[in-house]
Amino acid sequence: MFVATTQLRRFLLCVFLWLLTQRGTCGAYHEEGRYPCAFIDTVNITGSYSMGSNMNGSYLHNWTVIPRELVTPYDFVIENGIRVPAVRHLRACVCRLRPxxxxxxxxxxxxxxxxxxxxxxxxxxxxxxxxxxxxxxxxxxxxxxxxxxxxxxxxxxxxxxxxxxxxxxxxxxxxxxxxxxxxxxxxxxxxxxxxxxxxxxxxxxxxxxEPEKLHFVLGVREWTYAICLLICIISMFIVLMVHLTCSDMRNSFYGVAVKAYMICVIFGYALLAHLTLHDPANLSSAACRIIPSFALLFLVLSFYILSFISFKLYLSFHGVVLTKLMFWLILIPIVIIAIGWSFYVGFSYHGAKLVLGGDTCWFDPRNWTVMIYFFAPIFIACAISCFFYILTLICISEEPDVDSEKSFESLERNRLKSFWKFFSYTALIWFIYICSFAVNYYREERSHLNYAVCLCTAFHGFAALYALVGKNQQIQNFLRRIEDNNDEDTGENSVHMYIY
Known part of the structure; x- marks a missing residue:
């Protein structure tokens, strides 16, 4: 017992002495992670003359005496506003001593x-x-x-x-x-x-x-973009209401998928409009990450819903009927994956900066993060849709022509035509978005192509009205029935008034 106590005392004494030596060693350096000035105000003084303890550990660099409290070891450098790992070296806040x-x-x-x-x-x-x-x-x-x-x-x-x-x-x-x-x-x-x-x-x-911080500007370009987003939202809302009231579309896989797509686009564009019209400096750090994360979630998910519709249309020509319940069973795991992706992007870093939640509360236009985290998943969804569309065309070409206009195949062919008109318009619009980003990135400034993006955003809503309502035979028959019923009601009222 006595021997064990003696050994324990010796061990604690050794630990205490080691801590003292470490304190003496670290006393000549500031705690790593605490830097007395901005990186751009520092200069690398590795190899400069150390004046030792006589001058409190000061350094002499270019005939300038630098106090020890303005010297710190760095294991990184800042390049273009991004923190890059580097070999450990000493830097001094020279610009604090002299301009x-x-x-x-x-x-x-x-x-x-x-x-x-x-x-x-x-x-x-x-x-x-x-x-x-x-x-x-x-x-x-x-x-x-x-x-x-x-x-x-x-x-x-x-x-x-x-x-x-x-x-x-x-x-x-x-x-x-x-x-x-x-x-x-x-x-x-x-x-x-x-x-x-x-x-x-x-x-x-x-x-x-170029400015390290993108200054918020609410000018003509921003208002134009927000107004075009609002026009698209109104158009999508009209399409949603029509599909909700149409009894033939209400409970089908196709109808539920279209409604889910409209809801995703409405919420996604509404969040983008909110980010466009609000200064990021007036938003909390949490809101600056949550709002764009949800916008990313809704917009990416909308394209995968389009791929579901393409997959459903392909199966329809093979005689496979998918119900509304099957849509939700397919959608739920994809929603979980999309939530995980948006969560991952919201907490990811590009260099030393967050991918989302920076100067614009959206993707930084000075790097390629928007291509990796936003446009790449959309491109994959479009590729899946195109793949099933090609398979569907092959399947149709191998089948004989259908003469009966009321047949199931005729209805699906009409859905296929109207849906792919809308998908083509959507793919073209988002291709223009990518081109606009590429032009702005290489020119290092905004171009007039941004106004084309605004107009394309409004056109996205008009394309939904034209293709999903105007070219959909079921919707048109439903609207004609409503019009005929209104005409009959008006005629009956006129007869009653005449008799009276």
Whole structure:
């Protein structure tokens, strides 16, 4: 017992001494994860001279003494607003000690916008001005280094020169390191580089990053999109009401599937309209993730309901009849999968940012997440629908023509035609959506194709009215019966009034 107690005391003493040593070791470093300034205000000082305990562990970097509390080990870097793992290194908040002026490349190089990298000046005739600019760059670095901390680094990949009427602007460099030209103001996300004026002279100009945060704008484009969404919602609601009142469609697999599709589209477009008209800054973080997740759920699920209809039409020409109960039995597991997918996307990260719930409460248009998480599942659903459509056409081609207009096959053929007209319109509209995203992504700004997207959204509702109501024989017969009954009621009332 005594030996065990002695060993326990020795063990606790060893643990205590080890903790003390770890505390002494960590005392020279800040707790990892706590950073004293923004990453863009730091500079890599790995290899800089450490002044030791005489100067409280300060560092000397480019003749600037950096206190130890402004130095932190990093195991990542920020590239284009995304956190990327990197080899552990020391970074210091140099821009907190002296205002930073930022250059894209070291002295003697310039930033080439086409390749997005620093290159040496071209050794070809006619570029003597460029040589002078690069030589002046070294002198400029030295002069600015008297008042500023010269920060040499391109802050992002997507940089551009700000112009007006195809001419470069004249910028003012302030004492705090920011640059301004009237309404344009950049504090950090810029860097100077020589750019060509015309074909003869060069001038030092700042290249500015695309905004890290997408500012909310409620302009003509946004209102147009919201109005077109509302028009589509109203049209889909009319189609839903017609199918609800039609007794022939109410309890069939096809009718229930169409109604479920309409409900999904109505809710999905309504949520998109809500996100379009509301500033993400005024939404809570939970709402900014839940609302787009449900919009994703409803819109993706709507396309898989279309694939169910295509599958049902294929089975109909093989003599297989699916009931309303079968639709719900098929739909429930797909709904569970869709909920799991939207939940997964809502908690997924692209780099260091959430896929949903960022600057727009929707997919970030500056990356390809919308293609992976949104358009890819829709494309798979469309491929499934097209597969069953091709099989259905093969089945029809192998059967003899049906003469009886009241036969079951004739009714299914009419459903097939009306449904695939609507599906073709829907697929075309969403293809335009994808093209609009691709154009905006490569141009790095919105284009006029966005207005075509708005009009296509309204056209989606009109296509539903035209194909699912106007071209559906059952719906048309139902509407004619209602009209005939109204005419008969009107005639009877007229006779009663005349007799009276």
């Amino acid at each position: 930073c002026v930022r250059f894209c490349c070291p002295a003697g190089q310039f930033y080439q916008l086409e390749t997005r990298r620093c290159v040496d000046h071209p050794e070809v005739p006619g570029h003597s001005h460029m040589t002078v600019q690069l030589q002046n760059g070294t002198q400029l670095h030295q002069e600015l280094g008297t008042w500023f901390s010269v920060h040499v680094e391109s802050p992002c990949d997507h940089m551009r020169a700000v112009t007006k009427d195809s001419e470069y602007l004249h910028w003012t460099l302030h004492e705090n390191g920011s640059i301004t030209h009237r309404e344009h103001h950049f504090t950090k996300h810029y860097c100077f580089t020589p750019l060509l004026f015309g074909n003869s002279s060069w001038s030092w100009q700042p290249l500015a990053c």
